[in-house]
Amino acid sequence: MTRTTPPRPLDVEAVFPELGVLRRGATRLHPRRGVPTVRDSSVGGPLLWPDGEPWPVCAIPHKRGSGYRYSDVVREREILERAWRRDPRFGPNAEEVDELAGFRRGRHAPHLADTDPVPMIAVAQLYRRDVPGLPDIGEGDLLQVFWCGFERHGDSRHDLHVELRWRHSEDVTSPLAEQPAPQVVGRRELVPAPCVLHPEEIVEHPDLMALAPSLRDRIDVWEGPEDDGGPQYLSDASTAPGWKVGGHIAWPLTGPRPLPCSVCGAELGPLLTVDHTEWDPSTRSWIPYEDRGEADSMGANVPTAVSPGRGRLTIAACPRDPHHPLGLVGQ
Incomplete structure (x- = not known):
């Protein structure tokens, strides 16, 4: 099924023509639960990975023996999805509740040393045929995204470690x-549930806080109080919620900051945004027409079950050389 974002409830470029030069194309990925194959673009699905090629591993030193069993995370979701389909009012039965109670955090892999290589998680794969906004860097038509199952990297020791692979x-x-x-x-929220994608090209404008102060002030005056029920630039006309390729970065928590490449100094650009929710109460105007009938159903807006860091992660890449280090923006 295709996914169609409704037209924006306000034409901001008609009121503020200077926004026209700031518009960017983005591709909303619209992941929805399914059974993808290696030949599909997907989140949490099987990757088209050559037999015999080493799988990416994380060898960065950090504690890796404690947490949740990967197999338990997968099994827990199977039980809950089956239970709520069977009984939308009460969910799991007594036997299932007992099994779920055993899926606890613990030291489940005490044999793992801090530097032992551990397989990275297959997060997504994107075929250029499906995702028009995917950049063509001359290294293939397929982008594969991985991350470590622990947020214990970087200077803060609270970041993800992300790797990309391009292939033909x-x-x-x-x-x-x-x-x-x-x-x-x-x-658990670092393990993506299998989803098929329904890519859709849209147009975005910068986050409100990324605009020049004078333009931001004019927009604030023009749109009026947020509680008057009218459309708002930030919620309805700037950046789309959910998983997407390209577009603009949303900065709801920290405000905009420069993203210089650590090698060449070029400004990193958003490649892939991973989002916990496909919509929330403030972004309901972005709900696709095809999802509106079930928009309030349990789990409808969290199909991937993923929530990195604070909930949204943008993977930014160097426009000059894709092999330069990535930038990660958590919001």
Whole structure:
């Protein structure tokens, strides 16, 4: 099923023409639960990975023996989804509740040393045929995204470690049959549920706080109080919620900051945004037409079950050289 974002409830470029030069194209990915194959663009699905090619691992030193069993996270979701489909009022039965109670955080892999390589989690794969906004860097038509199952990296020791792989899909003639996964993850919300994608091209404008102060002040005056029920630039006309490629970065928590490449100094650009929710109470105007009938159903706006860091993560890449270090923006 396709997904169609309704027209924006306000034409901000008609009122503020200077926003026209700041517009950017973005591709909303619209992940929805499904059974993707290696030949599909997906979140949490099997990757088109060559049999015999080493799987990405995290060897950065950090504690990795305690957390949640990866297999328990997957099993827990299976139980809950089946239970709520069977009984939308009460969910799991007594036997299922007993099994769920055993899925606890603990030291489930005490044999793992801080530097032992652990398989990275397959987060997503995107085919350029499906995602028009995917950049063409001359290294293939397929982007594969991985991260470590622990947020214990970087200077803060609270960041994710993310890796990207580009490849030519036609070169993979013998795909890997069984996808590696870590034994333990730091949080359940770092394990994506299998989703198929329904990409859609849209237009975005910068986050309100990324605009020049004079323009920001004029928009504030023009749109009036937020509680009057009218459309708001920030919620309805700037950045789309949910998973997307390209577009603008939303800065709800920290405000905008420069993102210089650590190697060449070029400003990093948003490649992929991973979001906990597809919509929330303030962004309901972005709900696709096709989802409106079920928009308030349990879990409808959290199909991937992923929530990195504070809930939204933008992976930013160098426009000059894709091999330069990535930038991560958590909001």
